[in-house]
Amino acid sequence: MSVVARGRGQRKLCDIRGAGSGGRWCERGCGQSRSVFEISVFENFGRAMRAPAALQTAIPMEVIIRDSAEAGCVLGAKILASVIREKPAAVIGLATGRTPLRLYQELIRLHREDGLDFSQVTTFNLDEYVGLAGTHGQSYRYFMQENLFRHINIDLTRTHVPNGIASDLHVECRAYEEKIIAAGGIDLQLLGLGRNGHIGFNEPTGSLRSRTWIKILSEQTLRDNSDVFGSMDLMPKHALTMGVGTILDARRCLLLAFGPAKVRAVEHMVEGPLAAICPGSALQLHPRATVILDENSAAGLRYADHYRWIDRNKFAWQRHG
């Protein structure tokens, strides 16, 4: 078991924001330094994928609170669309579940009404249930097909979801990592947050450096997701998921969490210590993570007013619109 902690006070960031630059880690010269823990973890995450530029331009977690999940999803879609417009061949990491559904509807609208072009986009989904073929109604491949892919002009050969029925799941996991690297890494990873703080299917106490692998789902996750299967007994107990380390390698992370059921997880992810009991808290280490909440999920945040203040006072170049 690896349990690590870092209080806010230990986070020694030098915020030297200036127009066009974003905030920066203070590598030297300002008298502040990162803790030994931060240095060792940060340096070790995603050696293979890490772009030096991303290391040099790390900004604090961006927390955006909107009145409703609807408004949050529209904003999330706008951010994702801007990445694709800026880089038509972008590599996008996708999530399933209830949270991103409205965001996907908005992407479909942007495609139909605003010409958002997915023809060169490559996607990698976070996870898939072990034992479910892509044709199974509850598989995540099927979810993506029904809720996004069949409504946009994406080339299906560029869409990737782990294969939950691969004959060798270990080989499948390693190959998934290799495909992400071969595609040039993920430009933006979309994430939801489990009630227990999981991201992807990385359940509490798993390694914060994990790579794509086979995970055993927690009882909480089984309870939360079993409704669509009819009962917990009919639901797969295992999944293939990108690891926390894989997720942290993405150049940007965009996490959405809405509703009162996510209050505790959000509180821990944003303001709690960095700890494997809340895998989402690993985003505190990410150089460019944006978290979009609604008033319900943000209700437990001690610094909610501070995040609203920051949001209101952003420079024009920092705004998402």
Ligand code: F6R
């Ligand atoms: C889904 C995934 C999960 C969900 C999380 C929240 O691909 O990776 O981490 O994002 O379980 O699920 P919902 O959105 O249904 O509350």
